[in-house]
Amino acid sequence: MSELLTIGETASRSGVAASALRYYEERGLIASVRAGSGHRRFPRPVLRRIAFIVFAQRVGLTLEEIASELGKLPPDRAPTRRDWSRLSSTWTARIDDRIAELERLKAGLTECIGCGCLSLERCRLANPDDRAARLGPGPRYWVGDRPVSAPGGAGTPATCAQESAKIAR
Amino acid sequence: MSELLTIGETASRSGVAASALRYYEERGLIASVRAGSGHRRFPRPVLRRIAFIVFAQRVGLTLEEIASELGKLPPDRAPTRRDWSRLSSTWTARIDDRIAELERLKAGLTECIGCGCLSLERCRLANPDDRAARLGPGPRYWVGDRPVSAPGGAGTPATCAQESAKIAR
DNA sequence: TCCGCAACTCAAGCTCACTTGAACTTCAGC
């Protein structure tokens, strides 16, 4: 196995389709050198970069965000483990936010839907925010929101009784 | 406030844009009666239906899935609280799956990325499945995966040392 | 030399969940 991989080798080793790799290169996420024929040759360390991309996507980052993260890696030398782990260190809070919303949704299954309240206006469970609430067209990704402080509520959802009264009015 | 709401009233009460409501109606998620003029009139109970839709979207269901869920409601009478809660009762497992993946990803931040292993082929952390791995083009949503049983691994990710050796080969 | 696979570029297509725009009608208030 040589130092340089063809796009096919890179694809099969990373599990990412060749077309996706070309797309990543076009977006500046990865780089290749070209053989005389014009064919791409990926240096082996690109595999770790691809792995990072896939991982970051699962965490919920967009390719744009991932590109900016990758831009923080040292350009002059091969990234160390420390470099990689520094990149991902900020994600923990993000993941925790997601988990927190999922827990809220789960609680809402019994509390809000179960009781029939289901208010959209104040019940935090269904209060889009973050990327899900971004303006413009396009699909709304499932994402976590952050607690909205409501007057008198201090972040606590209104009671189901209150909400039922409101929505039924 | 009358029994029937205009699309504008429905939109402002639900927080969902009028264009989205038309789209939902087109998809069969909600229904309206028409005034003589051709204007939509939504019966008040549609608000609860819309709330359910928004909630279910946050949980991660597609509109198609939501439509099929709504199809389970009794057609002959107004749904009770019990009807609503029965619909959502299956979601708990789904949410739990998500939470579980997030926890795995979080652990991977220190274990896999931290140590530099980052294998795509066997490390479960970055093993797309479910909706994220659906065939065809289109955006890949962030979703949870399920443990993949690997030979000899029985669902346990290979060690970082093994993976490092593999990816570097 | 020939075959067949792999790679190349570039444009277009695809999904999802909507939004936007055009061209027109209806309703409410003065």
Next chain:
DNA sequence: GCTGAAGTTCAAGTGAGCTTGAGTTGCGGA
């Protein structure tokens, strides 16, 4: 009666993250 806001339909656009197809060239083995 007039005006402006709100409603209608239908077609086309949007954004993310790719894939697919067309048409061409390169590489490796028999």
